[in-house]
Amino acid sequence: MSHPHSRRVRRGLIALAAVGGCALTTLVAVPASAAMTGSEKAADPASCPVAAEISQGYHDGHDGVDLAAPLGTPIFAAGPGTVTESGPASGYGQWIRIKHSDGAVTEYGHMNERFVNVGDTVTGGQRIASVGNEGQSTGPHLHFEVHRDGGTGFGDDPLAYMSERGVSLPCTP
Numbered sequence: 211m212s213h214p215h216s217r218r219v220r221r222g223l224i225a226l227a228a229v230g231g232c233a234l235t236t237l238v239a240v241p242a243s244a245a246m247t248g249s250e251k252a253a254d255p256a257s258c259p260v261a262a263e264i265s266q267g268y269h270d271g272h273d274g275v276d277l278a279a280p281l282g283t284p285i286f287a288a289g290p291g292t293v294t295e296s297g298p299a300s301g302y303g304q305w306i307r308i309k310h311s312d313g314a315v316t317e318y319g320h321m322n323e324r325f326v327n328v329g330d331t332v333t334g335g336q337r338i339a340s341v342g343n344e345g346q347s348t349g350p351h352l353h354f355e356v357h358r359d360g361g362t363g364f365g366d367d368p369l370a371y372m373s374e375r376g377v378s379l380p381c382t383p
């Protein structure tokens with residue numbers, strides 16, 4: 211087998227200028243411990259967040275994955291949980307964060323529209339937003355992050371997290 215992930219990341223970096231992407235690395239400061247519970251449960255299965263192509267992978271200078279899709283493409287919750295952030299955010303234009311039963315948080319950036327509010331309970335696959343080009347962005351895409359500890363430090367590899375829960379990025383909702 212070859213290494214499709216590595217190849218995809220390199221291609222994504224080259225194509226970044228032409229396809230939606232960003233260089234976000236934790237531009238928003240929020241108390242890191244605010245969302246932690248200390249009691250992790252078994253993980254729920256993941257849901258595909260958006261029909262898109264990977265335009266930039268996860269690497270040292272980018273703590274999420276960029277999923278490029280046309281403006282207005284629906285974005286879905288990557289799993290059931292509770293909305294902990296929904297609104298404007300530095301670098302992201304707009305962001306949404308969802309806390310899941312395993313203690314992890316999934317984070318969504320650059321959206322055109324948001325359809326959920328802080329405190330909402332969402333199901334996996336529920337439409338929460340649409341793809342936009344807000345904030346530090348070179349074209350319409352979803353910047354998708356995973357924080358296994360629920361905090362706001364450098365994000366964890368979204369492809370690994372989603373794969374452990376049954377979804378291989380890129381995916382079809």
Ligand SMILES: [Zn+2]
Pocket residue numbers: 231232233234266272274275276352353354
């Ligand atoms: Zn990004």
